[in-house]
Amino acid sequence: MRRLNDLDDEFEVASMQTRTAASLLREAAEKFDQLQRRLDAAVDAASVLGLRVDDTGRVSPRIMEAGDWHDPDAELIHRLPATDRDYANQLALRTFIGDNVNHRTDVDNPQQATALMLLDKLEGAENNPPNKRLYLLSVDQIGDGKAAVAIGNPDTAGHTAVLVPGVGTELHGIRGLINRASLLQDTAIQHDPTGPPVAVVAWLGYDTPSVDTDIVTAPFGGKSEAGARALDGFVDGLRTAHDGSPSHLTVIGHSYGSTGEAASTGDGLAADDMIAVGSPGMRVDSASEFNVDPRHVWAGAASDDTLVARPEENARWLTGVPLVGGWLAEGAVGIHGPGPHNPEFGANVLAVDTSGHSGYWTPNSQVLASQAAVIVGDYDAVALEHGKAP
Secondary structure (H helix, E strand, O other): OHHHHHHHHHHHHHHHHHHHHHHHHHHHHHHHHHHHHHHHHHHHHHHHOOOEEOOOOOEEOOOOOHHHHHOHHHHHHHHOOHHHHHHHHHHHHHHHHHHHHHOOOOOOOHHHHHHHHHHHHHHHOOOOOHHHOEEEEEEEOOOOOEEEEEEOOOOOOOEEEEEEOOOOOOHHHHHHHHHHHHHHHHHHHHHOOOOOOEEEEEEEOOOOOOOOHHHHHOOOOHHHHHHHHHHHHHHHHHHHHOOOOOOEEEEEEEOOHHHHHHHHHHOOOOOOEEEEEOOOOOOOOOHHHOOOOHHHEEEEOOOOOOOOOOOHHHHHHHHHOOOOHHHHHHHHOOOOOOOOOOHHHOOEEEOOOOOOOOOOOOOOOHHHHHHHHHHOOOHHHOOEEEOOOO
């Protein structure tokens, strides 16, 4: 009888072990199924993004022809969910890095160093709180490089801002742009801590004039117009991919970036608010030329931002040059149109308490707080030098 009881106990133990093993197998199968779905989604997204995907699922950039960058159909990639775009672009980034290693082209390769820096930045944020997770919405290692990195998921944010940089911003320096975007997000969340989620995109989606011989392109509109087309499609995609009710969307252009911000409005930039800081001009004569209500156009320039935003201060000495002084002075001012921070332009003029051309995101500054207030739609909290909040 005791032997029967022992056998019964052993059978019960074996039965429990079997049930436990079955449960673990089911859990593993579910996790594998979830992983498979994520990988399938990433590969599908990569295909839609125009990346090359071979039979093994290997992802690599496709060879781009010159005309491909301005193909209207390319705007469809911006309408994919942010999570899918992030998976696909990170796959492509890792493939780029791995191929350089395999082909022994990784040593003394600036593009490799930039790709590793960007991947390190992305991986370092993987365990961040949801609002501080980074999403790689686009990436391109060709030339000076381009990328769009969102802090927080723009598909689920109640407030989204897109920060557009100016001259000299290249992919190897995108950390600085991401840091500015992070300061904007932090300040916006502090302004409305119980409000909807806030996402800010560091958007280096165009070829900015470089600080070398390429600087001669800055006074002209070619790169601005190309950037405007890219920005227009990107913002449209944010609207389309957003979950539920529309996000309140703000586009912030700094320096030369504000010229592209304005040029986008020819086809209707889908923004609720536009901010220009340190702008050399927005290639229009007044705020009324935008498709955005002039009451939702905001501009500011530091009093000593004389190289870019207030060139008239530096142009005065040119008038003393014999014969051609007046012509030189006139040519140095208003290359991209009147400064939007001048009251006659018709925008709301931000009070600026920072110094220089790059101080508009100084922590705890009034102008940073005002940008954050616009992002969350608290217009009465914006410090104005001229104008009236909507």
